[in-house]
Amino acid sequence: MHDEDDLELDIESKKMLFSSSGLLKTALFAVAYLAPGLNALPSQLSHHILAHPALPAHSLRITEVPADLCDTTKGVRSWSGYLDVNVDQLRKQHADARAYDLADTGITEHFYFWLFESRSNPATDPYVLWLNGGPGCSSFTGLMMELGPCNIADGGADTELNPWSWNNNASMIFFDQPTGTGFSYASWSNTSRTDKPPTRIYSAVAAARDASAFLQLLGMHAKTIATRSSGVEASKARGMTSFHIAGESYAGRWIPTIASQLVRDNAQAIKHPEWGIDPLPLESVMIGNGITSPKHQFPAKVTYACDPKADTEYKGPILNATVCADMVASEPQCAKMLTKCRESEREPIGRGAYSSVACKEALQFCDAKLGDPWGWTGRSYFDWNHQGDYEEEPWFEKWLNTAPVRKALGIDEKGAADDGSGKYNSCSDEITDEFASTGDGARESTWAVKDLLDAGVRVLTYNGRRDFICNYIGNDDWTRALEWSGKKGFNKAPLEPWYEDVFAEDDDTSSSSSTISYLESTTSKLANVLPAPLNMPFRVLSSTLSGFKNDVETEGGAKVPVSRKGRKAGTFRNHGNFTFAIVDSAGHFVPKDQPRAALTLVNRWLHAGNRIQP
Incomplete structure (x- = not known):
């Protein structure tokens, strides 16, 4: 040790x-x-x-x-x-x-x-x-x-x-x-x-x-x-x-x-x-x-849990007034300790030496005062709509x-x-304990x-709206505070809506329920024309599915759905190579909670560029 x-x-x-x-x-x-x-x-x-x-x-x-x-x-x-x-x-x-x-x-x-x-x-x-x-x-x-x-x-x-x-x-x-x-x-x-x-x-x-x-x-x-x-x-x-x-x-x-x-x-x-x-x-x-x-995420925990104006998809503050008052009172000390951690770093910033003691103490205090109170609710840190651990x-x-x-x-x-x-x-x-002992989690990236x-290099940061522990408020804050050449343009860019893709014979645009209905309908229609295992949405060949109303086409190696405007999936802000996106009705594990929206997001980012809504 x-x-x-x-x-x-x-x-x-x-x-x-x-x-x-x-x-x-x-x-x-x-x-x-x-x-x-x-x-x-x-x-x-x-x-x-x-x-x-x-x-x-x-x-x-x-x-x-x-x-x-x-x-x-x-x-x-x-x-x-x-x-x-x-x-x-x-x-x-x-x-x-x-x-x-x-x-x-x-x-x-x-x-x-x-x-x-x-x-x-x-x-x-x-x-x-x-x-x-x-x-x-x-x-x-x-x-x-x-x-x-x-x-x-x-x-x-x-x-x-x-x-x-x-x-x-x-x-x-x-x-x-x-x-x-x-x-x-x-x-x-x-x-x-x-x-x-x-x-x-x-x-x-x-x-x-x-x-x-x-x-x-x-x-x-x-x-x-x-x-x-x-x-x-x-x-x-x-x-x-x-x-x-x-x-x-x-x-x-x-x-x-x-x-x-x-x-x-x-x-x-x-x-x-x-x-x-x-x-x-x-x-x-x-x-x-x-x-x-x-330095942005810890104070955002207070806002997320206690501010009635926070758009968490929960009606009103999640924590009670007494707990919130204690969190608000602890916030300045947390900020002070995080500053001490950052100021201990020597050049090159982020890669040089730093005080593990200062960063460890900051991490311990901020977690205890601004993070741990959430656990008293019995709700998952990863999704306020989920109780306890994940069975998987x-x-x-x-x-x-x-x-x-x-x-x-x-x-x-x-x-x-x-x-x-x-x-x-x-x-x-x-490993968690080893990294905590050096205060790595209090350091900026x-x-x-x-x-x-x-x-x-293009950068996308995305957030499920229902996550507390790494919530969208903190990530929105640091993306707008980041000192880079496109900061002014990024901060002027509005939050715009983005929508899930719609695939062939996929008319139901509700997220999780549409996933089930899509699979059931597609399985029954393709049972006699495709060998098992069934090749799902992006391997569908139009020549095989000639009876479908809308066929999936290919474009430069990426599969293009029949429509890019299904159910509203969330909002996004983009300028240049930098994009921030919010995924509605999702927690920490976005691809689990909203698989269709997540696949839409990653396919557009990989194959269509920086704007996730064309």
Whole structure:
């Protein structure tokens, strides 16, 4: 474990970090080889090890997943595996010994991922990385109960195809980081050791380095991955034509820092063409119900819970007057402590050293005084209209821990989970505590958003209106306060309505109920003309569905619905590359609460540009 007083002096320098200049030292060529120490792989699966000399400490261990697991859409393939990181090799790449004060020798880290190709046109459709929050919560939450190709069903006994999956028009990557999250873990080279290896990641900025290496390797080997799968010709192998990062909750901190790291790594690759690295084609980020600016989000909790004028879709204030008075009284002290946290940062802001003590104290006070009172209501922090926890979470934990599923996914036998048992847990208390001990959650990520906009990267931040913990008021506030070149134009832009897409033979425009009616009517009409499993909205072919009144057409690889003005889904503000959107009748988990609206939002953002309502 670590000493927080030591961390206060220079928290980032005591992490095992890598930088572009530290990694990309050698002449480069793509290689595929079996890395030392990785011979003991599950015998039932064929793994491939993909690496690159520029990233000598990192390699991808990957296998194709059986086609009948999760996405049963005909012809759609998926791959899973690990990013393996040799921490000793990282040590050799850094001259500053202080960077390894918190790391033992003989440690290898294993970051798990699952990649699904697009149901539509994987050769040209974009790639999207999805991250959940926590910190320490697995991205399988998004995969199994929100936007993935399958939803957990039957109490965890099975899955069902998700027709509103985001891989309808994009290849989706679900990545668990830092180690200790989901199936990700660390191990000893000395297999006789039974103690758990210590972590080296205590902040989002530190976590961004490994995520960048993962994405660089994946981008360079995207064609190789497809070619190694059975039946795929090299000439038809898929590359990575465009790339986006999406996520929710604490991903409001992950996403800007990872994207900022990628921008810097891309700049180094362009500056040094002799290295042979193709810059990752990063085009945009999508932050859902994110914690990006604590200085705006904490006071917004008071407004959201106590101001009768707040448009929360709840009639009147949610908390009573006594509780609200206490929250209002605590707000100035919270703001003061957050300011002290920010002022402790040294250059470069966001990436330099900072006082973990000041930030930890701010986080503890603000959470206790402005966040915890919500819990007394019995309502979910994620949706005032939802009581208690979500039933799906233990369901997909159960499914992912079954022997057949683990075998199909190539899961290593031991190492994952806080107790090292190897079992899947959706969230790690240990990681949450580690990040809280450094005050990472009190730190701003808006500096990285500004950097992204300045670099020409498009930014979308969206919010379900019923979420308390990362509410729309706070995210609206920081987007309008952000100091960037388009600030004046953004603040002058009005909030405009946006509408769900309507698909062929889809006349009912009520959200959740229309989803059910659409599936029922479509299933009955297509039962005799399409093979099982049914290819849902965006794989519908007009030649097959000649009897339909309105056919779905294609346009530049993206599927275009018959109408862009169905049910009103919410409001949005846009100027230049920056867009803020609100999703009505949705909480923290927007793709779960409003799957049609969420798919409309992401498809328009990926394929139609910055204005989500044409």
